[in-house]
Amino acid sequence: MTQESRSLVGPVLISSRTFGNYLDQFAVTEAELLAGLVLDCPGGASEFAAELRARGGRAVSVDPSYELPVDTLAERIDAGRTQATEWARTQPDRFFFDENGVWEHSPVWERSARTFLADFARDKAEGTGHYRAALLPELPFADDSFALAVSGFLLFTYADQFDYAFHLAAVRELLRVATEVRLHPLNDSSGAPYEDLERLLADLDGVSARVLTVPGTTDPGENQTLVLAPQL
Ligand SMILES: C[S@@+](CC[C@H](N)C(=O)[O-])C[C@H]1O[C@@H](n2cnc3c(N)ncnc32)[C@H](O)[C@@H]1O
Incomplete structure (x- = not known):
């Protein structure tokens, strides 16, 4: 399959996967998440961190879009959901x-984004520090x-962009700030495996790597997660 013939989702969109999606795709339990401070990068419009805090956990979300005013961000989130839905419609398989x-994920993502936006607006008003505007590869x-950094649907997903x-620097930066890093999925948005994965692992000196098979939360075929931690 050439890059031109693949159906790629287009410019990076702001998506809003659910807390449950995160548990599945990163193969983590609630109990594990409660054990330490968690970084969600990119957090996008996911409810993940707000829901983790509601359960007694501690989390910080990072995304460049957090510099936007609440109303503008809300519009971008809606536009992202429309972009994703129209792209998904072209791939009924x-x-x-x-x-x-109605795409099965659209109403679910909308609810997750609502939870996120309420929490994000509180952060803007009260300066909770739960949401930080920043860009990989510099955090x-x-x-x-952090005890754990989870990073979903940026690295590998947008390998065309x-x-x-960038991928190597971003992973090194996540490993600098967190004891363990989990990345998902390991394919680009067309579903094609990230072709430089072996090279990336070889370039990460002193890091242990495991690839887990997990439930694909958006496309069942997107079912791999990379777990990275310093070698003991
Ligand atoms: C597809 S969303 C994923 C959001 C969330 N993890 C999820 O699964 O719903 C990708 C996010 O990456 C953010 N992003 C784009 N460039 C970035 C960068 N260099 N560093 C960190 N985040 C970035 C975008 O603003 C967008 O919110």
């Missing part, structure tokens, strides 16, 4: 639409600030 033409945190050097 990967995605499920009901008899009314505004000291070394080893970010080169290998």
Whole structure:
């Protein structure tokens, strides 16, 4: 399959996967998440961190879109959901639409985004520090600030837009700030495996890597997660 013939989702969109999606795709339990400070990068419009805090956990979300005012961000989130839905409609073999033409994930993502937006607006008003505007591959945190960093649907997903050097620098930066890093999925948005994965693992000196098979939460075929931690 050439890159031109693949159906790629287009410019990076702001999606809003659910807390349950995160548990499945990163193969983590609630109990594991409660054990330490968690970084969600990119957090997008996911309810994940708000829901984790509601359960007694601690989390910080990072995304460049957090510099936007709440109303503008809300518009971008809606536009992202429309972009994703129209793209999914072109691939009936990967995605499920009901008899009314509604993509199964669209209402779920909308609810997740509502939870996120309420929490994000509180952060803007009260300065909770739960949401930080920043861009990989540079994060505004000291070394080893987090027990776990989860990173979904940016690295590998947009391999057509970010080169290998960006991927390597971004993973190294996540490993600098977190004791363990989980990345999902390991394919680009067309479903094609990230072709530089072996090279990336070889370039990560002193890091242990495991690839887990997990439930694909958006496309069942997107079912791999990479777990990285310093070698003991
Ligand atoms: C597809 S969303 C994923 C959001 C969330 N993890 C989820 O699964 O719903 C990708 C996010 O990456 C953010 N993004 C784009 N470039 C980035 C960068 N260089 N560093 C961190 N986040 C970035 C976008 O703003 C967008 O919110």
